[in-house]
Amino acid sequence: MYPHKYLFDFTKAVFEKMGCGEDDANIIADVFIAAELRGHASHGMIRIKDYYQLWKAGRINVNPDVRIIHESPSTAVVDGDGAVGMVAANRSMDIAIEKAKTAGTGWVATRGSNHFGIAGYYAMKALKHDMIGICLTNANPLVAPTNSISRMMGTNPIAVAIPAFNNPPFVADFATTPIARGKLAVAEKKGEKVPYGLVQDNTGKPSDRPEILKEGGSMLTLGGDNLHGNHKGYCLSAIVDIFSAVLGGANFGPFVPPSVAYLPLLNEKTGEGTGHFFGTMRIDAFQPADGFKKMMDKWIDTFRASKPAEGYDKVLIPGDPEREKEKLLVKEGITIVSAIKEDLKVIAKDLGINFE
Amino acid sequence: MYPHKYLFDFTKAVFEKMGCGEDDANIIADVFIAAELRGHASHGMIRIKDYYQLWKAGRINVNPDVRIIHESPSTAVVDGDGAVGMVAANRSMDIAIEKAKTAGTGWVATRGSNHFGIAGYYAMKALKHDMIGICLTNANPLVAPTNSISRMMGTNPIAVAIPAFNNPPFVADFATTPIARGKLAVAEKKGEKVPYGLVQDNTGKPSDRPEILKEGGSMLTLGGDNLHGNHKGYCLSAIVDIFSAVLGGANFGPFVPPSVAYLPLLNEKTGEGTGHFFGTMRIDAFQPADGFKKMMDKWIDTFRASKPAEGYDKVLIPGDPEREKEKLLVKEGITIVSAIKEDLKVIAKDLGINFE
Numbered sequence: 001m002y003p004h005k006y007l008f009d010f011t012k013a014v015f016e017k018m019g020c021g022e023d024d025a026n027i028i029a030d031v032f033i034a035a036e037l038r039g040h041a042s043h044g045m046i047r048i049k050d051y052y053q054l055w056k057a058g059r060i061n062v063n064p065d066v067r068i069i070h071e072s073p074s075t076a077v078v079d080g081d082g083a084v085g086m087v088a089a090n091r092s093m094d095i096a097i098e099k100a101k102t103a104g105t106g107w108v109a110t111r112g113s114n115h116f117g118i119a120g121y122y123a124m125k126a127l128k129h130d131m132i133g134i135c136l137t138n139a140n141p142l143v144a145p146t147n148s149i150s151r152m153m154g155t156n157p158i159a160v161a162i163p164a165f166n167n168p169p170f171v172a173d174f175a176t177t178p179i180a181r182g183k184l185a186v187a188e189k190k191g192e193k194v195p196y197g198l199v200q201d202n203t204g205k206p207s208d209r210p211e212i213l214k215e216g217g218s219m220l221t222l223g224g225d226n227l228h229g230n231h232k233g234y235c236l237s238a239i240v241d242i243f244s245a246v247l248g249g250a251n252f253g254p255f256v257p258p259s260v261a262y263l264p265l266l267n268e269k270t271g272e273g274t275g276h277f278f279g280t281m282r283i284d285a286f287q288p289a290d291g292f293k294k295m296m297d298k299w300i301d302t303f304r305a306s307k308p309a310e311g312y313d314k315v316l317i318p319g320d321p322e323r324e325k326e327k328l329l330v331k332e333g334i335t336i337v338s339a340i341k342e343d344l345k346v347i348a349k350d351l352g353i354n355f356e
Numbered sequence: 357m358y359p360h361k362y363l364f365d366f367t368k369a370v371f372e373k374m375g376c377g378e379d380d381a382n383i384i385a386d387v388f389i390a391a392e393l394r395g396h397a398s399h400g401m402i403r404i405k406d407y408y409q410l411w412k413a414g415r416i417n418v419n420p421d422v423r424i425i426h427e428s429p430s431t432a433v434v435d436g437d438g439a440v441g442m443v444a445a446n447r448s449m450d451i452a453i454e455k456a457k458t459a460g461t462g463w464v465a466t467r468g469s470n471h472f473g474i475a476g477y478y479a480m481k482a483l484k485h486d487m488i489g490i491c492l493t494n495a496n497p498l499v500a501p502t503n504s505i506s507r508m509m510g511t512n513p514i515a516v517a518i519p520a521f522n523n524p525p526f527v528a529d530f531a532t533t534p535i536a537r538g539k540l541a542v543a544e545k546k547g548e549k550v551p552y553g554l555v556q557d558n559t560g561k562p563s564d565r566p567e568i569l570k571e572g573g574s575m576l577t578l579g580g581d582n583l584h585g586n587h588k589g590y591c592l593s594a595i596v597d598i599f600s601a602v603l604g605g606a607n608f609g610p611f612v613p614p615s616v617a618y619l620p621l622l623n624e625k626t627g628e629g630t631g632h633f634f635g636t637m638r639i640d641a642f643q644p645a646d647g648f649k650k651m652m653d654k655w656i657d658t659f660r661a662s663k664p665a666e667g668y669d670k671v672l673i674p675g676d677p678e679r680e681k682e683k684l685l686v687k688e689g690i691t692i693v694s695a696i697k698e699d700l701k702v703i704a705k706d707l708g709i710n711f712e
Binding site (some may be wrong): 055071072075102103105107136144145146147148149150158160162166170171175176178179195197198199204221222224227228229231232234235237239242247248249252253254270271281282283288291295296298299302304306308309310312314315316318 | 526534554
């Protein structure tokens with residue numbers, strides 16, 4: 001069990017040793033720890049090794065010139081210059097927030113970035129400005145379009161954060177697949193089957209074996225099978241891909257560069273790096289912020305008071321599970337499984353820092 | 357079989373007889389016929405009776421003052437003044453398009469509206485301006501949040517239209533439930549079962565009986581059951597509800613007024629009428645439009661070339677099925693089932709116009 005502060009300091013030190021400036025290392029560490037605290041460990045400490053190896057392979061720019069390359073009053077395209085994803089994403093969201101201050105809303109498409117951790121982190125940055133925050137990103141292709149067996153899309157998440165008055169904010173942060181890639185990996189490690197409707201084999205037959213992904217299989221989109229509307233999940237995932245990549249000039253779909261160094265760079269590219277999309281809407285560009293936030297309180301109270309199904313004691317609001325997890329882990333500390341612990345020790349030794 | 361022009365003229369005449377101005381009646385008829393031609397008959401001629409009865413009950417304003425009540429450079433809130441939904445929605449999308457011309461993007465939340473037909477119609481209006489178009493709406497509550505049995509949300513659709521260069525545009529238009537309400541009604545009429553994962557009974561038990569909706573049951577969100585990520589569909593549906601209603605001051609979730617006159621108005625309201633949300637993004641606020649549209653051609657060609665699963669001969673792009681349907685029905689005409697035909701004859705007689 002590690003206090004989150006210990007993991008924050010370690011993560012910051014790792015990225016500083018890799019050559020990142022202090023401000024950048026702070027942001028990077030903050031996103032890593034936010035992922036752990038919010039219960040998305042698949043985007044937490046386990047990813048440090050990936051970044052470390054990408055850096056050793058010269059596939060990450062630790063001194064990037066993250067900059068606006070095109071803009072209008074409410075929009076910008078940001079070039080991440082090969083930055084650690086958190087650095088490009090954080091700067092892009094700041095630009096979206098600045099745009100909204102004058103134009104009412106801000107919309108930023110970012111190219112030349114890398115894996116940025118959890119989308120919800122950036123969406124939530126809007127909250128303290130009384131803005132709605134939105135964040136999308138594309139990701140390494142693992143997911144097949146409806147009626148296809150080709151891996152064309154990532155788990156392409158959508159995050160939306162909406163402020164309330166007395167209630168905690170509404171924060172949705174979800175992949176556009178029925179299940180996260182990380183959860184399939186866990187099931188595979190445990191030798192467990194998964195429900196049909198999450199993955200398929202290399203002919204498109206339904207499978208309950210998570211290891212099918214290593215045998216030419218693919219993940220299905222939200223909806224699962226055709227009878228349950230997986231073409232809608234395909235639409236969603238495609239929209240995230242186009243907004244994140246085509247709009248700003250990043251690589252789309254099957255051309256997204258691998259976020260791990262053990263996979264080679266692709267031969268063909270359709271843009272620069274991984275792409276993200278950020279949105280901000282200033283509440284008072286629509287109505288006075290307090291009135292809106294009080295109505296959001298009523299929205300949240302109304303939905304919280306809806307009748308639970310048999311066997312459940314309450315109905316949740318998006319953001320509840322992550323907030324509960326965070327409260328717990330801030331107090332109790334973060335568990336790191338031993339394989340990851342060993343990886344981090346090796347990295348620490350390589351970089352001449354300490355991890356115990 | 358009716359030529360679409362015949363149904364357009366009839367629909368226009370119905371709404372003119374109800375007191376709508378000619379421009380408004382034109383738009384209304386255009387949306388009704390677009391729904392039929394694109395294969396969404398559940399939003400087509402079948403709904404004329406609903407509107408007619410709402411009008412007779414004095415629940416529709418045929419001479420509305422649709423107007424902006426709050427704005428910023430990139431945003432507006434529009435009050436529909438109780439208009440036919442198509443009128444309020446069409447005007448709102450026009451405002452979003454105008455906003456984008458100067459601010460780069462336009463975002464309009466509309467209150468005081470009614471059922472507006474198909475969301476894709478408004479999203480597609482952006483295409484000829486080299487803009488991406490977005491349209492959301494809330495709707496009568498039929499759908500339960502995850503682990504709840506209360507009907508809290510509508511089938512809350514999302515439409516996104518994205519222009520391409522030589523290819524036809526990408527047009528996604530889908531409900532945030534696994535299946536449309538209309539398709540459940542069809543299954544019920546035929547006495548057919550539906551797959552588990554679409555509806556549940558009044559205790560939250562899975563059901564394969566579409567008629568369960570008349571017995572206190574509810575529809576499930578996209579994803580279907582918990583194992584297939586229905587909490588993500590809940591997030592989506594909730595986001596659509598909040599953007600469409602809370603942002604502009606319409607009624608949210610369970611307070612959305614009925615779109616049929618045989619259901620009484622609710623006792624409590626949280627805003628005005630039904631709510632919609634419209635978005636436009638000018639492509640050249642991000643990059644030159646032609647470059648983007650050519651990259652969209654490549655996106656579409658790439659996805660179209662992905663490998664079909666066994667038993668399928670091609671992979672579709674969002675918008676393909678509706679476009680194929682439209683091509684066919686423009687040529688062959690539109691079938692109206694006899695029960696609807698009889699309803700339309702009664703309405704025609706009442707209004708002193710002709711329908712055969």
